[in-house]
Amino acid sequence: MIQIQDVILSDDILDANFCCDLPKCMGACCVEGDSGAPLTESEHEEIKDILPLIWDELSPMAQELIQKQGIAYVDTDGELVTSIIKGKECVFTCFEESGICKCVIDKAFREGRISVQKPVSCHLYPIRESSVNGLPALNYDRWSICTPAVRVANRNGVKLFQFLQEPLVRRFGKEWYDELCQVALMWDQMKNSR
Ligand code: SF4
Numbered sequence: 001m002i003q004i005q006d007v008i009l010s011d012d013i014l015d016a017n018f019c020c021d022l023p024k025c026m027g028a029c030c031v032e033g034d035s036g037a038p039l040t041e042s043e044h045e046e047i048k049d050i051l052p053l054i055w056d057e058l059s060p061m062a063q064e065l066i067q068k069q070g071i072a073y074v075d076t077d078g079e080l081v082t083s084i085i086k087g088k089e090c091v092f093t094c095f096e097e098s099g100i101c102k103c104v105i106d107k108a109f110r111e112g113r114i115s116v117q118k119p120v121s122c123h124l125y126p127i128r129e130s131s132v133n134g135l136p137a138l139n140y141d142r143w144s145i146c147t148p149a150v151r152v153a154n155r156n157g158v159k160l161f162q163f164l165q166e167p168l169v170r171r172f173g174k175e176w177y178d179e180l181c182q183v184a185l186m187w188d189q190m191k192n193s194r
Contacts, residue, residue, distance in 0.1 A: 002187075004179050007172060008137040013127065014184045016140050017153035018160035024148035027101030029125055031089040032145055035075040036082035038121040044072050044080060046116045047105065053114050054092075057104045062091035082119070092118070123167035127160070136172075159184070 002009045030037075039047070048071060055063065065083055071091060075081045083091045092104045106118040117123065126149075128141045140160060153163070161168065161180060169177045 002183065003135075004183060005172075005176055006135050007176065008132055008135055009180075010137075010139045012140045013138055013161055014159070014180075014187050016150075016160040017158060018126065018140075018146070018149050019153040019156060019158040019163045020146075021148040021152045022100050023098070024152075025145055026099055027093075028145040029143070030093045030101045030103060030122075034087075035077075035079075036072070036084045036090050037119050037125075039072050039080050039082060039119050041080070043119050047071055047119075050105075050108075050114045050116045054104050054108050057094055057108070058091060059085075059094070061085050062093075066091055117170070120167060120171050124164060124171060127164060127168075129171075 002011065002014065051066075051071065058066070062083075062085060065085055069083055072080050072082055085091060089101065090103075093101050094104050094107070095101055103118050103122065105114070105116065106122075108114045109117050121129065124138075126141045126143065126146055127138050130137050130139065153159075161184060165177060168180070
């Protein structure tokens with residue numbers, strides 16, 4: 001376990017190689033799983049506000065579900081998560097012609113049509129954030145659907161924390177991320193000197 005400022009990290013956040021390989025996994029993390037993506041209360045409010053701007057891009061089934069139960073629900077763990085269609089995909093998914101699953105919120109944000117980003121829990125995945133003694137705690141969530149991401153990263157030598165630079169800076173700031181990179185360097189040197 002490693003602590004950087006007030007954030008606790010499991011060792012494999014520094015050790016693991018990871019780089020999403022969308023043509024292979026088809027964005028399965030937005031479809032598979034038992035519940036939707038964790039949302040903060042403020043993300044819930046922000047997404048409700050921009051909903052009219054992305055409404056036409058949602059599938060008819062997503063629109064029907066949102067009209068019935070809203071964009072989010074509380075799952076069996078008591079966590080606020082995005083609504084999912086028939087136990088499968090998140091209501092904010094869309095599918096490209098190739099079949100790759102994308103996020104409507106992320107697409108609209110990257111095209112400059114909205115200023116709200118997708119939930120930080122989606123952005124950080126496969127890092128999952130929980131809380132230990134009141135401090136944020138980060139773990140690498142290993143899931144078989146991401147096997148292609150591990151294969152390609154092992155070939156190219158891309159570390160998980162490098163691939164997730166953008167969401168880690170979004171969540172904890174640039175100064176914190178720079179410190180993480182320095183610790184990762186020392187961590188490698190320490191392991192290589194054993
Ligand atoms: S997190 Fe896993 S399933 Fe999701 S896009 Fe990346 S490799 Fe694919």
